[in-house]
Amino acid sequence: MKMKPLALATLCASLLITGCSLDGDDGDRGPQGEQGTPGTNGNDGAQGPQGEPGPQGEPGATNRAIDLTILHINDHHSHIEAETFGFDVSGLDLSARTEAGDELTELDIKYGGFPMLVSLFDTLASQHQNVLKLHAGDAITGTLFYTLFNGVADAAVMNQICFDAFALGNHEFDGGDSGLAYFLDALNSTACQTPALAANVVPAATSAIVSGYIEPYTLVKREGEWIGIIGIDIAGKTKNSSQPDDGTKFLDETTTAQQTIDELKAMGVNKIILLTHYQYESDLALAATLSGVDVIVGGDSHSLLGGESFTALGFNPVGDYPTQVTNLDGDPVCVVQAWEYAHLMGKLDVSFDADGVVTECAGQPYLPFRNTFSYAFSDSETRTLNSSDTYTVTQALTAYPELVVTLPDAATTDLVAGFAAETDVLKETVIGAASEDLCLERFPGEGRSALCDVSATRAMGSDISNIVAKAFMTVTPTADIGIQNGGGVRVDVAAGDFTIADAFTLLPFSNTLVTLEMTGQQVIDVIEDALANRLDNAGSTGSYPYASGLRYDVDASETFGNRVSNVEVNPRVAGTWQPIDLAATYTVVTNNFIASGQDGYTTFGPIYDAGNFVDTFTEYAQGFVDYVEALTDNGQTLQKLPASEYSTKTYIGRDGCNHSTEACTGY
Template identity: 45%
Template sequence: MARHSKRQAGAYSLVLISTLFSLAACGGGDDTTASTQPPATAQPAEAKPLSLTLLHVNDHHSHLDAESVKLNLMTAAGKREAIDVEYGGFARVTSAIQSLATASRNVVKIHAGDAVTGDLYFNLSNGKADAEMMNTVCFDSFTLGNHEFDNTDSGLKTFINYLHAGNCKTPVLSANAKFAATSALANGPVKASTVVERDGQKIGIIGLTIADKTKNSSRPDAGTTFDNEAVAAQAEINRLRAQGINKIVIASHVGYTGELALAKQLSGVDVIVGADSHTLLGPKATMQPLGLTPEGDYPTRTTDKDGKPVCVVQAWQYSYVVGELKVDFDKNGDVVNCQGTPHVLIGDTFKRGTVAVSDADAAAIRQDIAASGVLRITTPDTAAAAKLAGYKADKDALGKKVVATAPTNLCLRRVPGTKRDATRSTLGDVCNKDADVIAHGGDVQQLVAQAFLERGKAFFNADISIQNGGGVRVDLPAGNVTVGGIYSVLPFKNTLVQLKMTGAEVKATLEDAIASVVANNTGSYPYTGGLRWKVDLNQATGARLSQLEVKTASGYVPLDLAKIYSVVTINFLADGQDGYTTMKSVTGTRRTEVGLDYAEAFLTYVDGLPGTTKQLNKLPVADYSTQSFTDTP
């Protein structure tokens, strides 16, 4: 599980009395961010304390179905074992929010963005399925994430139309998105903020969209711009406070680290409900034994520019978690207490692999779940599940859809040569003894790398793609290529990442991968789009690749070790896994989480092939990353 997702959440109660927020405020003097004190707030008509419950989700990315996960749960033997359970699914989100709302007072429901892209449901319906499922909740606000712009402003307008087709009319927010007169969203449905009223008190909710990432790694119209997040937020805070609204929630799609920094730059913010970084928050002592790895507390406490309390939360990803944050305000609108529970939504069927556990084990597991405070057994909402059923049938049919024809076998091979990976293909000798496969490696791996490069070029002018051979799982035999077949080639939950790397770092990364191969990890062998080389495993570590050349519009040219290249890869490798250690050091502003599903990137590449009868052919040998391969004796 750690390979495909970093975060999960659980129940966590954290009392935030104002004395706990007495940390000195910092970072408030930067003129490029918010530097103005909000105007004195006119008292609301009936100034009084308020207890508020925020129920929130983020980054569900069209993951509407439940999925399977292994959790370390206590069995009747008195020890923790890896047990397969079902978790997530939007019908569970609906059920959990309805149940929690019924049990709470003064509820506000927030979706902090990235509702779409990442699953076949989006390919199938362009967001209609997501919108209809969101309308089973009726969120009080929805913030635009970067992926809402993946189909341009017009595509986003279509999604908003779907969202507003029902009775909910959820306000769509982004205080820093600015649309040109030619945009489909000009003078349209996107607002800076919305105001809700609970128990006679007004609460302002401000939306923020991550600026640089959306402009550079998504596809908004050329005239659509994104202002500095802190400046836009402060301006809207000031506007709301001038109206006497003294309780401010920012529904932010900026990322956990950015949201903690944002709080320090603002005056007058009370709560930040976050998104974008897919962050799991919660108590490590409780969650880690279950196999979950939170990155911070839920809620995370910090202070604003003036030293006043701010509560920051996020609810992981993919419909796995519903966050429940309870906030107590005094009559002046200041936070005096907040505590919360990020509910991990799971089913009540427990298996070891495909075999159900015994009744005794099931009883022990349920007891462990109840004691955890972080896991919530949730029955999917019947109406939501029924609404999804039609889309699911279409999705299952889409998996069988033929999208191209392969005239020849597209063979699977991790490492070229005849020693290290000679029997990888399940198609047998027709691939395993193919001369080109032996010389240059896997056809299907090379096509995947090319697909990633093409998507990277479309989103951020990528120069090079890098993919590990072991991440590509099956051959594509000659004949029909289906959507399901493409997802079998790339079955994990990896997403695309943009890295800004020097040529020297690119070479070092590839040498890392080759060194891992020499140490008998065949899956590390690298495949790239837009880059080729020669390999000699007899050379010293760090000197096994030579004649590295980058493909340009005018042909191949030597890799410039000093030049900065835009590299597209997957998050698994960017995190330094599979021996790609140099990549892990590319951090901060040099790394952008593009978030595109990697299998979807391959599918888009195939869909974009020319002609009505699309043919998925091998690439020319000149474009294979490995031009020659010499193994050790």
């Protein structure tokens, strides 16, 4: 049972969305804060069909030098609220103390989110001429705001900014072509009318987006100069890891980009921006192979670009902002990206000569934060810093040039609050049912379940953890095997209705699903690592491994390297069980916490640290919601898996007791 999204009209009425309308008649802000005109994006040259120039003049008639300011974001993934990061205040000598008289050592700083981003976009747009506002894709999927509103919440806050162009990302196809159409209907339900760009996407003849939804490029006019903006989506990843309709084609990124650049050049447009969802390193390589490209505003890799400020704050920049390379002509290309989750906005200033060649580019990301600071005075009381301490902390933060105090936009704050209130209600939506009690366990025989007697989990461990591993494998089309640590699954599931809230209680952490390519030997090694974390290193029992498409015998009385035996694989549980091939490569899906080597899963670590993984950016609770909804749509319920699918085939405890044949106690 896929939860039906609320109708746009209902959302407009219930949330009082400013400018929200199904016919696009209500006015909304155009670029640079001006009143927009439906279908024009507020530009001074009307756009004709397929992005061709309108009646106010042909492109290239009077090419001349121009300065542009590009304000951009990417990969916000339905993160529309502010989040927090920890800031070290131990050296600031604040007067605030805890109830115990201790000095404060760290504060949680509220930053990012659309209410602050809208204010920041408005402020910077008002301070510059010739502004472009761009979004480089993956607006949707990742939080409950997508689970419950299917892109309507994202569209509403995006329309508060009113982007000049939006490039499709791979996750825009997570709900198929019809899901993308629903999101784009919402995005164009106001006067803003943001063009959705993807030059290398060719919808199937029966696709919901086949007519009028996407364009290869858009043309905007600034000071009489036409600027071409071309959209490029990441082809292989979208086809293999998302859910586009059969027959919707994704063409080669490089070939399509050059063909479209040539088309615009033939029209006389000599200032070309690629708006890509193609990854930072790929953008750098792409620039070198293309003639005529000037700027690439990218996404998909969630790359933070910038300097030492971000490193000092505990973030991890991967390159310069902007990164300057050269194209096939030997001319400069300025490449930028703006991290993730609406954390910050990139601001790129570009100067073009009359021939359309970049003569200079500079800029930096801006991370907006709120300078109202709270701290835990005691376990039961939160207090706010006084004005003197607030000033001290604000000065320390703004010493980093990328950090700017930002007052959230009032209208957007109310908009987000409305969706959040609806979310609290809709969390109780029933998405399926459990036909029997599903017991929680970590190590077989530990006795953690609050619902089941230990005799039910003594032999093969947790019912629900095995199901979670299968869910992750099922919703990740490229995965052969799913692996989940027992501690990441938090509660039993009782027979009866199952709600969205239940899924987020079961899997409460902000983990995302990632895939890694591993040899059979590495798969065995990571299972051995997870067991050793508790048995040898006194780590948490939560490291016990559960899997789908993988099963094994465990002997906890053995030494490290000898505890796992008779390992078998059945990729996607779609065939027969076979002994694992130590030299073969398997695609493993897991959560990004243990993928980074945490909780004792050390073999994962070097693979992850080298960047040899793919982050689906699907929160793991969201993945389980999708799994339950798919079961319900097929007339099925949550129930215990067949014994043949439990990853622990047999378990011998640390004391040598065989849990399959004896009434062992403990693990």
